[in-house]
Amino acid sequence: MIHFFVRRILYCLLTLLFLSIIVFSLLHLAPGDPARMILPQEATEEDVLQMRKVLGLDKPLFVQYVNWLGKAVKLDFGDSIQGKRSAAKLFLARLPATLELTLGALILSVLFAIPLGIIAAIKRGTYWDFIISFISLFGLSTPRFWLGIILILIFSLGLGWFPSFGRGVGLFDGIAQLFKGDLATLYEALRNLVLPSIALATFFAAIFVKHTRANVLEEISKLYVKTARQKGIGEYRVILFHVLRNALIPIVTVIALNVGLVMGGAVVTEIVFAWPGVGQLLINALFARDYPLIQASLFMVGGLITVIFILMDIIYVALDPRIRTKGAG
Amino acid sequence: MLRLYKKLRKSFFGKLGLAIVFVFVLLALLGPSVSPHDPNAMNLTKRLAPPVWAKGGTWNHPLGTDMLGRDVLSRVVCGTRNSMMVGLLSSFIALFIGVILGMISGYLGGWFDVILMRWVDIMLAIPAVMLAVVLVAILGPYPISIILAMGLTMWSEYAKVIRSRILVLREEPFVLAAKTMGAAARKIILKHIFPNIIYIIIVIFTLQIGLIILWSAGLSFIGLGGATLSWGWDVAAGRVYLARAWWLSTIPGLAIFFCVLGCNLFGDWLRDALDPGIKKVV
Numbered sequence: 001m002i003h004f005f006v007r008r009i010l011y012c013l014l015t016l017l018f019l020s021i022i023v024f025s026l027l028h029l030a031p032g033d034p035a036r037m038i039l040p041q042e043a044t045e046e047d048v049l050q051m052r053k054v055l056g057l058d059k060p061l062f063v064q065y066v067n068w069l070g071k072a073v074k075l076d077f078g079d080s081i082q083g084k085r086s087a088a089k090l091f092l093a094r095l096p097a098t099l100e101l102t103l104g105a106l107i108l109s110v111l112f113a114i115p116l117g118i119i120a121a122i123k124r125g126t127y128w129d130f131i132i133s134f135i136s137l138f139g140l141s142t143p144r145f146w147l148g149i150i151l152i153l154i155f156s157l158g159l160g161w162f163p164s165f166g167r168g169v170g171l172f173d174g175i176a177q178l179f180k181g182d183l184a185t186l187y188e189a190l191r192n193l194v195l196p197s198i199a200l201a202t203f204f205a206a207i208f209v210k211h212t213r214a215n216v217l218e219e220i221s222k223l224y225v226k227t228a229r230q231k232g233i234g235e236y237r238v239i240l241f242h243v244l245r246n247a248l249i250p251i252v253t254v255i256a257l258n259v260g261l262v263m264g265g266a267v268v269t270e271i272v273f274a275w276p277g278v279g280q281l282l283i284n285a286l287f288a289r290d291y292p293l294i295q296a297s298l299f300m301v302g303g304l305i306t307v308i309f310i311l312m313d314i315i316y317v318a319l320d321p322r323i324r325t326k327g328a329g
Numbered sequence: 330m331l332r333l334y335k336k337l338r339k340s341f342f343g344k345l346g347l348a349i350v351f352v353f354v355l356l357a358l359l360g361p362s363v364s365p366h367d368p369n370a371m372n373l374t375k376r377l378a379p380p381v382w383a384k385g386g387t388w389n390h391p392l393g394t395d396m397l398g399r400d401v402l403s404r405v406v407c408g409t410r411n412s413m414m415v416g417l418l419s420s421f422i423a424l425f426i427g428v429i430l431g432m433i434s435g436y437l438g439g440w441f442d443v444i445l446m447r448w449v450d451i452m453l454a455i456p457a458v459m460l461a462v463v464l465v466a467i468l469g470p471y472p473i474s475i476i477l478a479m480g481l482t483m484w485s486e487y488a489k490v491i492r493s494r495i496l497v498l499r500e501e502p503f504v505l506a507a508k509t510m511g512a513a514a515r516k517i518i519l520k521h522i523f524p525n526i527i528y529i530i531i532v533i534f535t536l537q538i539g540l541i542i543l544w545s546a547g548l549s550f551i552g553l554g555g556a557t558l559s560w561g562w563d564v565a566a567g568r569v570y571l572a573r574a575w576w577l578s579t580i581p582g583l584a585i586f587f588c589v590l591g592c593n594l595f596g597d598w599l600r601d602a603l604d605p606g607i608k609k610v611v
């Protein structure tokens with residue numbers, strides 16, 4: 001058991017190390033001299049040399065990397081070129097918005113996908129199955145940014161039910177306000193969240209439906225289900241307590257593996273809805289060639305997802321005792 | 330081949346998918362010669378004309394015109410080539426890298442395998458879209474950047490699946506026999522193992538190409554594609570006029586949707602028909 005966790009954590013550290021190498025090399029692969037980019041146009045050759053020294057660009061690459069890594073583990077990526085503010089702080093200020101959107105999309109997609117997947121599996125080969133498969137095929141084929149625009153067109157510009165862009169105060173503040181007896185703030189926050197979450201969730205809901213259906217089908221065909229049925233247990237009980245308990249475990253992994261993709265997808269969704277999250281920050285940083293900010297964003301998103309993977313592993317072991325013995329072996 | 334054809338005739342979705350893909354391939358090949366107008370010809374006196382079924386639409390511009398008076402239908406038709414090319418080329422890059430790395434990793438094992446699998450884990454941890462976005466930003470906003478970015482981020486699916494298949498294959502009697510007879514590793518991989526994974530490669534390719542078209546359209550949408558004649562770009566450009574001219578963003582988006590739908594339908598069918606043992610959900 002301990003062996004298992006130690007190994008997982010070592011793997012996680014190794015992953016972070018690789019990640020840091022990629023993120024670090026980005027700066028050096030990119031065309032243009034970072035020193036020149038920070039300095040104003042009229043800077044002299046001497047100024048550039050001076051700046052290179054300040055930035056440590058005159059040292060060997062490996063030394064530069066070690067220095068950079070030493071700072072990166074303390075979440076110090078230097079100042080953003082545009083704003084002269086700490087890149088990590090800029091990133092962290094935007095992170096709640098992206099987390100909110102990711103969370104909203106994940107909850108929505110799981111809420112719809114798992115029941116639909118179960119229905120499709122139980123009613124295999126019927127019209128239900130057919131319709132659900134077709135819906136999920138639509139989900140897989142729809143461009144998210146376009147879906148966002150269509151949602152704005154119908155529900156915001158057409159029907160006026162939801163705001164067409166922006167985040168308002170945000171979900172987390174809304175929840176905080178709730179404790180002060182203020183329900184309206186949370187309501188507004190949720191109204192802002194609905195359309196972007198749907199736009200982001202559709203694709204992943206479709207993936208989850210497919211996985212749920214496949215896993216439930218696989219479990220239903222197993223012998224213990226037959227035994228349970230023969231013992232005279234009602235079909236609902238069999239599905240809910242016997243099949244689902246086992247079928248859900250692989251689905252948890254699939255959801256965990258997709259967390260990264262959902263966050264990545266949030267980049268584009270944020271642009272469509274002018275959602276003030278990490279994605280927007282990253283795109284702005286890219287167009288401004290703000291390398292400290294790009295590095296901070298990439299490294300921290302990657303790190304976050306790696307940590308989520310580890311947490312999922314722990315949940316996994318809690319859900320499925322069989323893995324413990326496998327891991328120890 | 331004949332068996333496959335017979336299966337195709339029986340499957341409605343397989344036929345539908347193939348038909349859609351066929352239409353788009355045709356549009357990509359013929360492109361400019363079948364489009365009614367020059368996709369870049371501006372006509373400011375006829376800007377924002379609605380589609381033919383809406384009030385004020387004419388058959389001259391069946392799908393309306395955009396903010397510069399360019400014909401929307403022609404832009405969708407001519408944008409096909411760009412979108413298909415990006416999708417195909419990046420899929421080939423991903424295939425090439427993924428297959429080679431997967432084969433080496435699965436067959437040789439050892440350190441190479443450990444490092445490669447770590448690498449694949451990292452690809453899971455950094456959202457591919459983010460990595461692609463950054464690559465495009467480094468290389469500059471050209472279609473070739475999107476192709477490279479998608480190719481360099483999408484190969485891990487191939488590597489993973491092929492590696493795991495080869496782990497099984499290399500213990501098969503025919504491989505062991507070849508080894509015993511002193512065949513070189515290169516020959517075993519190419520002559521004995523490769524023919525056994527070719528179906529898997531085809532299936533991953535058809536299943537992935539839709540996804541790649543979808544995501545590269547997303548990159549063009551953000552403005553990283555550079556080319557101003559692509560579906561993703563047109564969706565983005567039409568956004569500003571959403572309240573006045575709904576068709577500008579909607580119609581190129583529908584083109585992306587149908588193209589990807591066709592690829593997915595066909596890919597799903599092909600996977601079931603060839604049944605190379607890939608799980609239903611790949």
